Amino acid sequence: MDRISKYSFYLAIFFLIFCIIFYFEALKIPKTELIASMSSAPDLWPKSLLILLFVFNVYTLIKYFRKIEISELIPGKNILNYKNIKNLKKNKLLVVLVLIGIYVFTANYFGVLLSSFLLIITLINVLEEKRLSVIVIYSILLIFFTGFIFLKILYIPLPRGMGIFRNISLFFY
Amino acid sequence: MFSSIFLGFATVFELHYFFMLFLGTFIGMLGGATPGISSGMIIILTVPLTYTMDATSAMILLIGLYVGAVVGGSITAILFNIPGSPESISTSLDGNKMAKLGKSGEALGVSIISSTIGGIFGAIVLLFVAPQLANVALTFGPPEYFALAFLGIMAISSIETKEPHKGLIAALIGLLISTVGTGNVAAVERFTFGIPILSGGINFVAVFLGCFALTEVFKQIKLIDLLRNIKNKEKSEELPIDLRRRFVFILPSFKFLKNSWRLLLRSSIVGVIIGIIPGIGATTAAIMGYNVEKRFSKKSKMFGTGIPEGVAAPEAANNAACGGVMVPFLTLGIPGGGVTAIMLGALMLHGLRPGPLLFFQQHKLMYAIFATEFVVYCCMFISAIFVCYIWGKISTFSYRFLAPFIIIFSVIGAFSIRNVWFDVIVLFISGIIGYILEQFNYPIGPLVIAMILGPIAESSFNRSLIIYDSFVEVLKRPIFIVLIVLSLAIFFSAIINNIGKAKKDNVNSPQT
Numbered sequence: 149m150d151r152i153s154k155y156s157f158y159l160a161i162f163f164l165i166f167c168i169i170f171y172f173e174a175l176k177i178p179k180t181e182l183i184a185s186m187s188s189a190p191d192l193w194p195k196s197l198l199i200l201l202f203v204f205n206v207y208t209l210i211k212y213f214r215k216i217e218i219s220e221l222i223p224g225k226n227i228l229n230y231k232n233i234k235n236l237k238k239n240k241l242l243v244v245l246v247l248i249g250i251y252v253f254t255a256n257y258f259g260v261l262l263s264s265f266l267l268i269i270t271l272i273n274v275l276e277e278k279r280l281s282v283i284v285i286y287s288i289l290l291i292f293f294t295g296f297i298f299l300k301i302l303y304i305p306l307p308r309g310m311g312i313f314r315n316i317s318l319f320f321y
Numbered sequence: 322m323f324s325s326i327f328l329g330f331a332t333v334f335e336l337h338y339f340f341m342l343f344l345g346t347f348i349g350m351l352g353g354a355t356p357g358i359s360s361g362m363i364i365i366l367t368v369p370l371t372y373t374m375d376a377t378s379a380m381i382l383l384i385g386l387y388v389g390a391v392v393g394g395s396i397t398a399i400l401f402n403i404p405g406s407p408e409s410i411s412t413s414l415d416g417n418k419m420a421k422l423g424k425s426g427e428a429l430g431v432s433i434i435s436s437t438i439g440g441i442f443g444a445i446v447l448l449f450v451a452p453q454l455a456n457v458a459l460t461f462g463p464p465e466y467f468a469l470a471f472l473g474i475m476a477i478s479s480i481e482t483k484e485p486h487k488g489l490i491a492a493l494i495g496l497l498i499s500t501v502g503t504g505n506v507a508a509v510e511r512f513t514f515g516i517p518i519l520s521g522g523i524n525f526v527a528v529f530l531g532c533f534a535l536t537e538v539f540k541q542i543k544l545i546d547l548l549r550n551i552k553n554k555e556k557s558e559e560l561p562i563d564l565r566r567r568f569v570f571i572l573p574s575f576k577f578l579k580n581s582w583r584l585l586l587r588s589s590i591v592g593v594i595i596g597i598i599p600g601i602g603a604t605t606a607a608i609m610g611y612n613v614e615k616r617f618s619k620k621s622k623m624f625g626t627g628i629p630e631g632v633a634a635p636e637a638a639n640n641a642a643c644g645g646v647m648v649p650f651l652t653l654g655i656p657g658g659g660v661t662a663i664m665l666g667a668l669m670l671h672g673l674r675p676g677p678l679l680f681f682q683q684h685k686l687m688y689a690i691f692a693t694e695f696v697v698y699c700c701m702f703i704s705a706i707f708v709c710y711i712w713g714k715i716s717t718f719s720y721r722f723l724a725p726f727i728i729i730f731s732v733i734g735a736f737s738i739r740n741v742w743f744d745v746i747v748l749f750i751s752g753i754i755g756y757i758l759e760q761f762n763y764p765i766g767p768l769v770i771a772m773i774l775g776p777i778a779e780s781s782f783n784r785s786l787i788i789y790d791s792f793v794e795v796l797k798r799p800i801f802i803v804l805i806v807l808s809l810a811i812f813f814s815a816i817i818n819n820i821g822k823a824k825k826d827n828v829n830s831p832q833t
Contacts, residue, residue: 156487156761163490170497170512178509190507192786193779194500201493204486211486240546241539245753248535248728252749256742260733268725275545275721286722294729302358302366304737 153212160208167202174198243274259309259317265291295321326448329688333696338381341374342693345382346700349389350708353405354397356534356727357734359526360390360406361659368667376671377686381693383667387660388643388697389704391603392436395636396709399428400716403534403727407604407773408639410533410766411611414480415624415631422627425716426571431629432636433705434573435585437698439637442589443596443644444694451648458597458649463784464795468804469598470778473605475808476612478767479815480625486816491758492767498523499775518743525772527735527744531751532765534731538724539756545720577629584614584630585637592638596645600777602658603642608770610638612811644694651675651690 177191247270255263268287277283298304299321308317332338345367352363364386371379394405399416412432419428461469474496478488501512502522513519578585588610595606614634615624624631649655654676656662668675673683715723735748755765789795796802 152761159757159761159763173512173514177511190504190509190511193782194497194511197493197496197500201490201497204490204493207486208490240549241543244542244724245539248749248752252732252745255732255745260736264729264732268729271725271728272721275542275724276549277719277721287725290726290729294733297358298733298737302362302737304733305740306733306736307742 156208157212160205160212163205164202164209167198167205171195171198171202240274244271247271247274256307257310257313259313260306261291261295261320262309262313262317264294325684325688326691328685329690329692330696332377332685332689333381333692338378338689339696339700341378341382342385342697343700343704345385346389346697347704347708349386350393350396350701350704351389351711352386353390353393354708354712355393355730356397356401356403356405357530357730357732357737358405359734360387360394361663362734362737363390364660364663368663368670371667372670376668376673376683377689379667379671380664380686380690383664384690384693385697385700387664388440388640388701391639391643392433392636392701392705393708395432395436395632396429396712399432399632400425400712401723401727402537407529407769408602408607408642409635410604410769411477411480411607411635411639412632413533414611414635414766415627415629418625418627419629419632420716424627425713427573427629428632429705429709429713430572431577431632433702433709434578435588435633435636436640437702438585439589439592440640440643440698440701441695442586442637443593443641444691444698445644446593446641447644447647447651447694448691451652458599459653461598461800462798463781463788464798464801465804466598466600467778467781467785468801468808469595469601469605470774470781472804472808472811473601473608473774474767474771474778475812477608477770478764479812480608480612480615480766483819483822484762485812485819487763488767489812491763491765492771495768495771496775496778498528498768499525499772500779504779518741521739523747524735524738524741524744525769526738527747528751528772529769530731530735531748532755532769534727535748535752536755536759536765538727539752540759541720542724573629581630581633584618584633587613587617588634588637589641592641593645595638596642597648599649599655600658602646602773603639604770604773606642606645607635607639611635616811647690647694651679651687654679 174191174194177194247267251263251267265287268290269283272283272286295306298306306321308314308321333342349360349363352358353360364383367382367386371382374382390406391408394407394409395412395416396405398404398409398413399420402413402417402420404410404413416428416432419425474492475489478492479485480488499522501519503510503520510520591610591613592603592606595601595609596603611624611631611634614630615621618624618630618634620628620630646658646661650661650664654665654674656665665675673679673686679687731748732745735744736742738744755768758765758768785795
């Protein structure tokens, strides 16, 4: 079985579990007394969607289940060996995801422009630009351009960060 | 009437008003093309500036911004597969494929011309049949609104993928995401898990940017990695490939226009019809324009592979809808969507209220607005030459420079909607989810479109249940029946076509 079919099968199982969990969550939605008719309760729409999602995922599961061998679904023995883990570090996409994740969860504390500047420098470096002058000049220009558009033209109050980082940001904007 | 039309054109061509229109169109196109800056944001930010202007200048500027943003969104949709606005999602299906085949200039040319033709058609309809069309729009009740939302969801689910059930699963996920927060009929919290910020729901723009902009960045980085690994294995001494493309802006030939007049007319009619219904908007018009053309065109099997017709249809439809949304707004004072709601606010700032009376009280303003709907496309055409050139040149930059630009603008764009950092976290998570879904052939277009149509579908669904005692009464409404049957026909015909194609592939494959 091809990779897409195999992982679609896994995804279908994930969605089925998701439907079950959220259906139980939907049972907790309070019904208001204002609307007397049961048919228009606030939980009706989400429950209907979850049931439909469940049905379509069962269809997906059946469709792919007919094509596979059971042995294909069991993860290989070597999936967690040292070589595979070492190869993950060379995976640019994973590195970029981690960088963006760190940025998203910390920029509110360090200030958006400072964090963005560091992110741009790191990203360009990860994407194999080696010329330091180009990296620094481009990062500075992009930050200035972004700040100009969003701060000066659109008047968006970007987060300045906390503590000393806030003081640093106040120096610039 | 013709003297009034002439007066309207004379007004728009006054230097002051024409400058406003050109400026609005140019800025709208630049903003609409930039990921992270939406048409709604530009228009909302401009409304306070219009307070010092007269009502005519204000409306001319806002219409220029709106039309410019709608057309501008298609530029990045074609060049980067990142729609600048939801209306351009359908354009990216064939437009980006054309760009990958080295025909980005042709795709942009087709987009601009089709937008112009569709927009002028919408303007003609607005000018001559607005009151009659408004009466038709009034016959649409909650069941018809639900059926239209259902039609839009079925249409987009069946377009994008060889497995329509995956499109429907993505749409259902989008509908579920739109239920998070406080319900719109009974104000109870749903799926908030006690987190206060979720009471306001999940911001659509953050999900839109995540699913398109971030997902596309992740895909391109993965591709760079893949190509790099291939180069390493071949032990080549060349530098890694940077995905550079040469950009040339090309207008379509007269022969293409001559052969496509039926396509442009059909799409424009669909766009106007969808546009005149308040609350539905140009996004659904673009999807339906693409879908209709996919069914009726001689090249229907080639849609999705990168053909100009796949760009022309949604662009003509969404720009025709720009004229269509003005019909209920001007004739009845009912905003056709978010942008016209903002324009209503702008008019009220000047002490005016659109509706039947405004035609008599502000004759010059009304006909200036009608004339603007025509002239804006001349300004759009001129602006497009510059904006397409700028973005075309940007598209030739190395992706190591483009990726940080797109990421930063998307992050700040997501934040700027509500000034809440949570939306940036939603953007990031949406990007990851969008990437995972796309890897396994789950299209993300239906997810995003369903988020837009979800609130309309749910509120219409609940209102229908409240108004009508039984489902049999709803079945007596002919427009509802037609729309539901059409929706199911579109979806199931896609499934049947795919089953047929799969059987054909099995027959043709060599026996082992």
